Amino acid sequence: MAAFCRSALVLRHFLPRITADAAKSTRAFTPKLFSTSTKAAFSQFARTRSAGAPSITTSVFERAESTAEDVKSSAKPKSSSFPKTSHKSVAYWLLGSAASVYGIVIFGGLTRLTESGYVGQH
Amino acid sequence: MNQADWDSEFAKYRASPEFVRLNSRMSLDEFKKIYWMEWTHRLWGRVIGVTFLVPTIYFIAKRRVASHMAWKISGICGLIGFQGMIGWWMVKSGLKDDLFDPRSNPPRVSQYRLAAHLGIAFLAYSAMIVTGLSILREHALLKDPKAALSLIEKISLPHMRRFRLAATIVTGLIFTTAMSGALVAGLDAGMIYNEFPWMGLGLTPPKAELWNAHYSQKQDQSDLWWRNMLENPSLVQLDHRMLAMTTFTSIVALALWPRFSGPLKAIMPRKQMKSVNAVVHMATLQVVLGISTLIYMVPTWLGAAHQAGALALLTTAVVLGSRFRVPPRTVQLIQSALKRQQQRVSSVTPASLKHSTGSVQQVVR
Numbered sequence: 001m002a003a004f005c006r007s008a009l010v011l012r013h014f015l016p017r018i019t020a021d022a023a024k025s026t027r028a029f030t031p032k033l034f035s036t037s038t039k040a041a042f043s044q045f046a047r048t049r050s051a052g053a054p055s056i057t058t059s060v061f062e063r064a065e066s067t068a069e070d071v072k073s074s075a076k077p078k079s080s081s082f083p084k085t086s087h088k089s090v091a092y093w094l095l096g097s098a099a100s101v102y103g104i105v106i107f108g109g110l111t112r113l114t115e116s117g118y119v120g121q122h
Numbered sequence: 123m124n125q126a127d128w129d130s131e132f133a134k135y136r137a138s139p140e141f142v143r144l145n146s147r148m149s150l151d152e153f154k155k156i157y158w159m160e161w162t163h164r165l166w167g168r169v170i171g172v173t174f175l176v177p178t179i180y181f182i183a184k185r186r187v188a189s190h191m192a193w194k195i196s197g198i199c200g201l202i203g204f205q206g207m208i209g210w211w212m213v214k215s216g217l218k219d220d221l222f223d224p225r226s227n228p229p230r231v232s233q234y235r236l237a238a239h240l241g242i243a244f245l246a247y248s249a250m251i252v253t254g255l256s257i258l259r260e261h262a263l264l265k266d267p268k269a270a271l272s273l274i275e276k277i278s279l280p281h282m283r284r285f286r287l288a289a290t291i292v293t294g295l296i297f298t299t300a301m302s303g304a305l306v307a308g309l310d311a312g313m314i315y316n317e318f319p320w321m322g323l324g325l326t327p328p329k330a331e332l333w334n335a336h337y338s339q340k341q342d343q344s345d346l347w348w349r350n351m352l353e354n355p356s357l358v359q360l361d362h363r364m365l366a367m368t369t370f371t372s373i374v375a376l377a378l379w380p381r382f383s384g385p386l387k388a389i390m391p392r393k394q395m396k397s398v399n400a401v402v403h404m405a406t407l408q409v410v411l412g413i414s415t416l417i418y419m420v421p422t423w424l425g426a427a428h429q430a431g432a433l434a435l436l437t438t439a440v441v442l443g444s445r446f447r448v449p450p451r452t453v454q455l456i457q458s459a460l461k462r463q464q465q466r467v468s469s470v471t472p473a474s475l476k477h478s479t480g481s482v483q484q485v486v487r
């Protein structure tokens with residue numbers, strides 16, 4: 001699950017490259033949409049950044065954060081930059097998920113109280 | 123699942139320490155019931171994982187979220203994944219071979235992992251509530267930038283800041299009390315001292331029982347205090363009681379403060395006051411649930427209600443805190459929205475005023 005989320009984060013940074021005008025970009029970069037190796041993808045990412053790019057040892061989030069700012073500030077068509085305010089549907093989905101988590105917490109408590117938690121191990 | 127599958131699962135369960143020690147008389151029907159509970163819980167967890175992960179990817183890909191929000195929802199994704207792993211780890215801890223040792227306590231899920239599992243669940247829940255509400259709040263504030271700025275001015279006053287700090291401390295207290303409750307649940311420490319406010323002959327059990335050398339695992343007993351705090355049911359229950367009473371008193375004080383303090387009473391808006399009332403009402407209900415659970419020796423439905431009450435109380439506290447906070451990013455958006463609104467109002471004729479409000483909303487989107 002954690003690896004899947006990491007891949008999702010990687011995926012996010014590839015998407016702006018696909019919609020942006022390649023001629024405007026100063027980076028020669030071939031997006032690998034379905035790359036399963038996030039490590040390889042990130043090192044390729046680091047190589048193609050402009051001079052003064054942080055080394056591999058710097059935090060992944062620092063690099064990703066500055067790239068996100070590049071995406072916003074450089075001349076890109078509106079569809080590939082993040083809005084200033086999130087959509088309301090995101091809020092409703094979050095609150096709905098919270099309600100679901102509330103339910104599973106109760107159910108988990110019941111699982112514990114009925115001593116059901118020991119089932120299903122091999 | 124056909125009969126052969128059920129027989130094989132039941133056979134595996136019969137080999138577990140749990141069955142051998144506690145449930146040796148269980149029938150297949152009873153086994154089916156508890157199997158269903160565990161299976162549903164895991165399935166629900168996976169459903170939550172998928173229904174959170176897929177929309178996260180969608181919202182980020184389709185640029186429906188602000189970039190800072192993209193990070194937040196990805197973080198919650200990670201939290202959910204971590205929760206699944208703790209759940210797996212938890213069940214595993216109930217089957218360690220040394221639990222067959224007749225000298226040890228009855229086989230239980232380690233109370234530490236139970237507390238970790240509950241803690242992460244509460245954190246993920248709180249994160250979802252706070253981020254969801256922050257988006258709705260931003261939209262509501264941007265609709266009327268002038269009123270928004272006056273509200274922001276109000277909640278930045280020194281008395282309000284102090285109140286907000288108190289509300290944050292109360293939220294922390296509620297969370298801590300809930301975690302101590304998880305330790306109580308993990309140790310079945312609700313099955314002793316089923317009375318309130320006394321615990322045995324005094325308000326607390328005797329000191330020797332609370333700081334029991336039996337729980338210390340080091341020769342020099344240097345781990346006596348923390349081992350007892352986390353593994354001695356008597357002390358664990360006492361700690362939960364003390365935390366609960368402290369939290370309740372703090373919440374009542376927090377609720378009385380804007381009623382009796384002149385300066386705060388004058389500036390507390392109605393919406394925020396309603397939120398304070400929600401916290402104190404929920405806290406009262408939770409105390410009633412807790413004491414009832416104890417004196418009736420933890421019937422299943424009461425135990426579950428007490429846990430539900432804990433999360434509901436945390437919700438009211440978190441919502442209260444969010445009503446006193448407007449992040450600088452949002453303040454900036456409000457200020458630029460107000461500027462645009464004022465520019466449009468000053469540069470248009472009365473006839474085209476209708477259009478100006480329309481374009482402010484367009485900008486907001």
